[in-house]
Amino acid sequence: MAKDILDPVEALRQNTSIPFEQARAMPPEVYTTETFLQEELKHIFAREWFCVGRADALAEPGSYTTCDLAGQPVIVIRDRDGELRALSNVCLHRMSTLLQGRGQVRSIVCPYHAWTYNLDGSLRGAPAMTLNDGFCKDSYTLPRVRCEEWLGWVFITLNPDSPPVSEQLADVEKMIAGYDMTNYTEAFFEEHVWDTNWKVLAENFMESYHLPVCHAGTIGGLSKLEDMICPPGEPAFNYHTILKDESLRIAMAHDKNDRLKGEERRTTFLLSLYPSLLITLTPGYFWYLSLHPVSPGKVHIRFGGGMSDDYKDDPDAKQNFADLKTLLDDVNVEDRGCTEKVYKGLSSNAASPGHLSHLERPNYDFAQYLMARIDAGRAA
Structure with a gap:
């Protein structure tokens, strides 16, 4: 027997009306229906940066x-x-x-x-x-x-009235000033299409709760759940931070970096700039995903990354980054497997959203953003 499907916008409205301390994951209709995709294209991707x-x-x-x-x-x-x-x-x-x-x-x-x-x-x-x-x-x-x-x-x-990027992301710029993001050079760029909803992949990036399990074969052991900080999000972005293990040297601030102090020198920011730019920013390297929906069950991915220019004169920098790219490719294989499984589950009649962990605060804020932008677009 087919499962009853609510109007997906109304389903999200009910979902986002609950405070974070009682919140659940977004309902399946938000991911799997063409109706909701059209709302996103019209009110988010056609209007946002x-x-x-x-x-x-x-x-x-x-x-x-x-x-x-x-x-x-x-x-x-x-x-x-x-x-x-x-x-x-x-x-x-x-x-x-x-x-x-x-x-x-x-x-x-x-x-x-x-x-x-x-x-x-x-x-x-x-x-x-x-x-x-x-x-x-x-x-x-x-x-x-x-x-x-x-x-x-x-x-x-596409929106002639959208406020400037620098205005919307001014708080991000202040927060990561010591990293000097203009001081990073892209070393690779790829495009992919995965069989999942774009929001599943975005949410997967927004929380590191899954790292010990999904990435047990790669980076799962380099970050501890107890070291992850997930503050409330802002209107144009959310973020969380993790402390990288010093064994991954190129994730640490270079000796010549005098901008970062103390624990900052091994702090990684995971920035989610709405609607769909996802940046892992370490003191030594960065990588990013820029997502655009193809259909409810397919996402187009722009995937790139590179090193801080602080490292460019190091004799082992190229080899270190080549090793990092191999690691990132392995991480992507794991993420693809996890996110495609999530979309398959979302498409099931048995799909029902569970309560969120405190480590999934960014996912809650993302849902709030989606609802706010759709409501604003409908009201315009």
């Missing part, structure tokens, strides 16, 4: 990355004047998408009819158009999308 990656990966003129944000194809590209621009990734002729993935180009050439755009989005040339009396090359420019850089991260939004 979305991170496409690190600015240092787009340092050269013509270097670009692409994404689909709430159904809108977007290019982020460095122009010849050194400005980062976000542009519509749709040709103004027969509306083909223009670029794919990441790379570097001298100009933007449509793969359908070779209409060619300059790096600022203006039309450079269009073959075989001279016999159309209405055609004027100067009237064609790819529409711009809002784009901002913050601490080396590149964000875009």
